[in-house]
Amino acid sequence: MRLPTLSLTAAVALAASLGWTGGAAAETAIADPAAPVQYSGTLKVLTKFGTQRLQPYFVGIAKAYEAAHPGVTVELIQEDDDSVKGKTKTLVASNAIPDVFFSWTGTWGGNFVRGKRAVDLTPVIGPDTDWGKTLASAAVGSFVYNGKYYGIPLYLDAKFMGYNKTIFSKVGVEVPKDLDGLLAACDKIKAAGYTPIAIGNKEPWVAVHYLGQLLAYDVPKDALEKDFDPATATYDDPGYVAALGQFRQIADRCTVGADMNGIAYQAALQDLSDGKAAMYYQEIIEFDNSANGSTKLKPEEFGFFRLPAPAGAKGDPNALEGAPEGYMISTASANVPLALDFMKFVTTPENGKVLSAPPYGQPSAVIGGADPATMNPAVVGGLEDLAKASYLMQWLDTVNHPKVAAAWLSSLQAFAGGTMAADDVMAAVRTAAQAAK
Amino acid sequence: MAANPPLTSKGAAARGTRSSGAVLRRLWALRWIAIAIGIVGWFVYYPIVNNFLVSRTNQDIFTGEVTNVGLDNYRRLASDPVIWTALKNNSLYAVLSIIFQVFAAFWLAAIIEGLKSERWRSIWRAVYFIPSAISTTVTGLLFYFIYQPNIGILDGLLTEFGLAHLSRVWLGDPTTAIYAIIAMSQWQGFGYSTLLFSVAIQKIPQELYDAARMDGAGPFRQLISITLPLTREMTGMMIIVTVTGAFQVFNEVMVMTAGGPNNSTQVLGTWLYEQGFTQNDMGYAAAVGSLIFGITMLCGVAQLWYTRRRRVLA
Numbered sequence: 001m002r003l004p005t006l007s008l009t010a011a012v013a014l015a016a017s018l019g020w021t022g023g024a025a026a027e028t029a030i031a032d033p034a035a036p037v038q039y040s041g042t043l044k045v046l047t048k049f050g051t052q053r054l055q056p057y058f059v060g061i062a063k064a065y066e067a068a069h070p071g072v073t074v075e076l077i078q079e080d081d082d083s084v085k086g087k088t089k090t091l092v093a094s095n096a097i098p099d100v101f102f103s104w105t106g107t108w109g110g111n112f113v114r115g116k117r118a119v120d121l122t123p124v125i126g127p128d129t130d131w132g133k134t135l136a137s138a139a140v141g142s143f144v145y146n147g148k149y150y151g152i153p154l155y156l157d158a159k160f161m162g163y164n165k166t167i168f169s170k171v172g173v174e175v176p177k178d179l180d181g182l183l184a185a186c187d188k189i190k191a192a193g194y195t196p197i198a199i200g201n202k203e204p205w206v207a208v209h210y211l212g213q214l215l216a217y218d219v220p221k222d223a224l225e226k227d228f229d230p231a232t233a234t235y236d237d238p239g240y241v242a243a244l245g246q247f248r249q250i251a252d253r254c255t256v257g258a259d260m261n262g263i264a265y266q267a268a269l270q271d272l273s274d275g276k277a278a279m280y281y282q283e284i285i286e287f288d289n290s291a292n293g294s295t296k297l298k299p300e301e302f303g304f305f306r307l308p309a310p311a312g313a314k315g316d317p318n319a320l321e322g323a324p325e326g327y328m329i330s331t332a333s334a335n336v337p338l339a340l341d342f343m344k345f346v347t348t349p350e351n352g353k354v355l356s357a358p359p360y361g362q363p364s365a366v367i368g369g370a371d372p373a374t375m376n377p378a379v380v381g382g383l384e385d386l387a388k389a390s391y392l393m394q395w396l397d398t399v400n401h402p403k404v405a406a407a408w409l410s411s412l413q414a415f416a417g418g419t420m421a422a423d424d425v426m427a428a429v430r431t432a433a434q435a436a437k
Numbered sequence: 438m439a440a441n442p443p444l445t446s447k448g449a450a451a452r453g454t455r456s457s458g459a460v461l462r463r464l465w466a467l468r469w470i471a472i473a474i475g476i477v478g479w480f481v482y483y484p485i486v487n488n489f490l491v492s493r494t495n496q497d498i499f500t501g502e503v504t505n506v507g508l509d510n511y512r513r514l515a516s517d518p519v520i521w522t523a524l525k526n527n528s529l530y531a532v533l534s535i536i537f538q539v540f541a542a543f544w545l546a547a548i549i550e551g552l553k554s555e556r557w558r559s560i561w562r563a564v565y566f567i568p569s570a571i572s573t574t575v576t577g578l579l580f581y582f583i584y585q586p587n588i589g590i591l592d593g594l595l596t597e598f599g600l601a602h603l604s605r606v607w608l609g610d611p612t613t614a615i616y617a618i619i620a621m622s623q624w625q626g627f628g629y630s631t632l633l634f635s636v637a638i639q640k641i642p643q644e645l646y647d648a649a650r651m652d653g654a655g656p657f658r659q660l661i662s663i664t665l666p667l668t669r670e671m672t673g674m675m676i677i678v679t680v681t682g683a684f685q686v687f688n689e690v691m692v693m694t695a696g697g698p699n700n701s702t703q704v705l706g707t708w709l710y711e712q713g714f715t716q717n718d719m720g721y722a723a724a725v726g727s728l729i730f731g732i733t734m735l736c737g738v739a740q741l742w743y744t745r746r747r748r749v750l751a
Contacts, residue, residue, distance in 0.1 A: 086714045093498040093719065111717075115499030202609065204697055259586045261698045262609030267585070402716045414699030419611055 029331040030120040033129070037337040040071035044098035045342070046088065048325070050080040053289065057360050065345050072338065082203065092117060099333040100343060103151055105142040105323045106399035107228070113145040118328040119336055122149045131344060139324040139365040142392075151326045152343045153365035155355060157283050158322025158386045159209055160304040162290050162378075164297055167194055167278040175303070179246060179310040186254035189278045197250070198277035200268035201260040204409040207416050208396045209321065210250065210281060210307070211408070214243035216319035216393035217309040224315075224393070230401045230436035235429050239314050244415065244422035246310055251416055254279075258417045273297050281307065283322070284382040288361030291378070302378055306385070320389035324365055407432035485730065492723035499717070510724035520725070523703045526615050527732075530622070530704065531683035537623040538630040539675045543668065545627075546634030547660050562635055565628035573625070577692030580621040584608050608694055611701035618693050618702060622686070630675060637671040638664060673743050681736040684729060705729045 047058050055078055062074035077098060079087050084102055091097045097117060103109040112118040125132045125140060126149050132140055135153060143151025168174070168185075171192045176182040186196035201207045215224060218239035227233045251257055260268075272280035273295040282290060291302035309317040327346075329339045345351070352369020355362050356379065363383045364370050372380045397405040411428040414420035420428075492511070495504045514520050549561045568576070583590045584607035592604040607617040641664065649659050665672075687706035690696060696703040696711060703711070705725060713722030 086710075089498060089714050089717065111499040115497070115501065117499060202694070202697070256586070259606045259609060262584065262586050262606035264581070403718075406711070406716050410697065410699045413697050414611070417609060417611065417698050419699065 027331065028116050028120065029336065030122070031124045031329070031336060031340060033124045035337040037341045038335060039069040039338065041335055041338070042073045042075055043100065043335065043338055043342055044075045044077065046077045046079065046084070046091070046098045046101040048079060048081060048084045048102040050078040050083065053359055054362075057355060057362075060354075061346055061351060065342055068345075074342065095332065097330045097332060099330055099335065099339040100327050101330060102325070103143075103328045104325055104395065104398040105151070106394040107401060108398040109143060109151055109328065110145055112328055113148075113150050117331055118150045119331055119333070120148050120150060121152070121329065121340075124340060125149050125152060131347075134349070134367055135347065136324075136365045136367060139326070142324050143326060143328075151328050152347065153324040153326040154346070155285065155326075155362040156322070156324050156365055156383060156386060157285050157363075158320050158382065158389070158392070159213060159281060159283055159307070160382055160385070161197075161279050161307050162272060162282050162287065162302060162304045163279045164272065164275060164277075164301055165303045166301045167192075167275070168303075171278070175305045176308045178308045179249075182308045183249055183253050186250075190253075195256065195271060195277040197254040197279040197281065198268040198271035199251075199255045199260045199281070200263035200265040201413060201416050202262060202264045204413040205395075205397050206265050206268075206281075207247065207260070207412045208408050210247050211243055211412060212393055212396040213307045213319075213321040214246050214310075215240065215315070215396070216321060216391065217313040217315045217317055218243040218246070219315050221316055221319070221391055227433070228399050230404065230433050233404070233430075233433040233436075235426055235433060240426050240429075241422045242310075242313075244425060247412075248415075248422070261413055261417045284379055284386070285362050287378045287382065288358050288376050292358060299376055299378065304378055304382060316391050318388075318390040319393050320386060320391070321393040321395070322386060322389075323392055323394045326365070401433070401436040403432045403436040404429060488723045488726050488730070492720060492727050494720045496719045497717070498719060506720065510721045511727075513721060514724055514728060519700045519703050519708055520705075520728075522700060523705045523708045526702060526704050527684050527686065529615060530619055530686055531680045533619050533623065534626070534679045534683050535676055538626050538679050539672060542627055542630035542675075543634045543665075543672060546631045546638055547664055549631070550635055550638040551656065558635075562632055565631045567628065568625045569629040569632075571625065573688040574692050576621060576625050577689065580617070580624075581608065581693060584617055609698055611698055614694055614698065614702045618689050621693065622689050630679075633675065634668065634671060637668045641667045674740070677736055677740040677743060681733050681740070684732045684736070705732075 045058065045062070049055055049058050058076055058078065062076055065074055066072055075098075077087070079102075088097075088101065091101075092112075092115070103112060103118075109118070123129070125135070127133075127137060127140070132149075136156065139153035139156055140149060140151075143149060143153065163175075167189065171189050171194070173185040173188050174181075176185050189196040199206060219237045220239070223237045223239070227235050227237075251260065256263070268277070269280055269282065269286065269290060271277040272290055275296045280290065287302070287304070291297045291299045306320060327343060329336055329343070333339050347364075347366050347369070349366055349368040352364030352366035353371045353374060354360070356364045356370040357374040358376055361376055361379050363375075363379055370380070370383060396408055400408065407429045411420055411425040415422065415425050493505060493507060495506050495510075496502070545565065549558055549565075552558050552561070571579075586592060586604070586606045586609070589607075591607065592601075595601055595603050605613060608614050645663050645667075646659055649663055654662065685706060686704050687710070690702055690704050690707045691710070694702045696707045700708075705728065709722050709725040709729065712718045712725060
């Protein structure tokens with residue numbers, strides 16, 4: 001069966017034309033803390049909780065909110081990590097962005113601010129406000145653009161190497177202290193018949209996440225941040241090629257190598273859960289997926305550590321890849337006070353505790369919303385480690401301009417497959433940055 | 438031959454009134470199709486015209502800013518290496534689809550329709566048609582597991598037959614990924630084409646085969662001299678439809694590789710999507726859309742021309 005591509009063409013034309021006529025109509029909106037809430041009408045919410053495991057969270061929240069306010073209907077649009085990107089852009093282009101919508105930090109969220117699509121929340125969520133005081137200040141600060149607050153952080157996230165303690169102990173390896181230690185451990189684990197690190201790069205952001213952490217180690221922070229902005233990007237720091245070389249070493253000695261491009265990331269995660277692989281590089285929000293009551297790898301066997309830094313790297317060895325994720329309020333919303341009230345309800349400490357505990361395992365950004373008594377200890381540990389990071393390196397595919405992000409994604413997939421050299425990857429990224437100026 | 442009565446000014450006026458009345462009546466009758474014209478115009482022709490207008494701009498979907506860039510996006514098409522990869526992949530799709538979904542399907546339909554037992558004919562038609570009834574998403578997932586390195590059925594079979602050296606990362610290797618996707622597509626579309634050819638073969642009068650047999654023609658001769666010429670119209674149509682479909686392919690690639698690795702499996706449809714909805718470049722996406730429209734339009738014209746020619750020849 002073939003999808004009529006002409007329909008897709010029509011969709012582009014229609015989306016673009018609607019954006020053409022309606023896009024310029026967006027106007028700056030500032031949240032008013034004194035505005036009365038009208039508890040009536042429909043509230044549309046676009047989430048990133050579309051997977052089977054996470055979906056019930058917002059369904060439960062919506063039901064509870066509707067029960068408390070009978071005149072309100074909450075309409076959920078639940079997408080997953082990949083589909084939310086296309087869905088959001090389609091909704092923006094057709095001026096149909098929901099009242100409340102998911103956003104990453106960095107350039108992704110900056111697009112909504114630049115286009116005046118997101119309400120300025122400074123008066124309600126800024127540092128001295130009642131609501132702002134209930135949330136982790138660093139997380140709220142991640143959504144600051146031009147000195148103003150635009151996002152409501154829901155949970156914190158960072159990337160760690162999850163590992164199987166039983167395999168490590170059987171093989172006789174310790175948690176590695178640096179990159180060479182990791183490579184040496186991989187050799188021993190491989191010799192014992194296990195896959196050292198499970199990886200699936202069919203979705204190309206997987207390798208990009210490895211590289212993001214290595215870049216934080218190898219490239220000075222100032223150079224990185226200069227390159228995130230297409231206007232000042234040069235991508236000429238030698239740390240980029242060094243990081244690619246380190247990724248090559250990890251791919252060759254710790255993983256299935258070029259085969260990674262044919263494996264989905266869920267299949268790789270499953271290899272860790274099934275006890276076939278010793279390690280899997282993952283986000284805190286995946287910890288509960290890796291080891292739980294129904295997996296072969298039990299929570300007490302699961303451990304984690306940061307991707308070890310290479311010795312003598314020129315960047316920040318205490319940097320950690322990760323960022324909070326949250327929600328914004330649409331300037332096109334007919335009922336901004338209601339949207340804010342709904343998000344205040346979502347971010348109560350009680351709802352935060354539900355979110356932080358299994359099966360969701362998303363460490364809440366609400367102060368007092370993460371109860372170690374109900375949470376997976378690994379998630380608690382991840383949060384503690386996150387607090388010690390000197391710099392949070394944002395996801396390379398959301399912090400960059402879409403063209404630069406696309407260049408990283410496709411070139412790194414080719415690099416992982418062995419069909420592109422490190423210098424060619426950087427040339428492709430530089431070309432994309434030039435086109436994005 | 439009776440002469441026409443001289444036209445008086447009164448008669449001319451009456452006739453004029455009648456003819457203008459007829460025109461008005463005809464125009465009034467058009468109201469019944471006005472809604473249809475309006476719907477077709479809005480949903481089919483307006484997007485085509487608008488797509489061309491959009492393709493002459495650069496648009497930022499977030500700010501709504503529109504910059505007129507003339508034909509720059511079309512110039513970019515020529516210098517974009519991925520467009521050439523996509524065109525090559527679409528063409529490869531077309532060629533392999535013609536081989537499998539037209540010629541091989543015709544051959545199979547002839548074999549099935551040559552069976553004596555109606556019961557077996559029905560069974561085989563159903564067997565070959567079943568894959569076409571499965572959604573592309575499900576088929577994509579099924580083949581994703583078949584192609585999985587090390588644990589997939591394909592590599593397992595190769596190892597079983599002593600051909601382990603042929604194993605590879607079918608969807609992760611840029612040299613094999615597009616063929617792996619096309620193979621899945623042929624598996625799915627092959628039965629549908631076979632069924633269409635079966636219908637065409639069933640329409641051929643049995644007397645022609647009886648006469649050929651009396652003249653001593655064997656099955657192969659009957660196939661070449663009777664079945665092939667009398668299904669030529671269907672074959673021609675199938676080639677045009679298959680080529681058009683090959684340039685509109687989208688779902689299969691999106692489900693299996695989303696255009697990767699490193700854009701090696703991009704087709705025009707997925708590159709349009711990538712540009713518009715991932716890279717926020719609606720103007721260039723519209724230019725890619727115009728290119729697809731141009732190619733499929735040519736196929737459509739060829740189809741119309743072929744159909745009309747066949748009617749004239751008949």
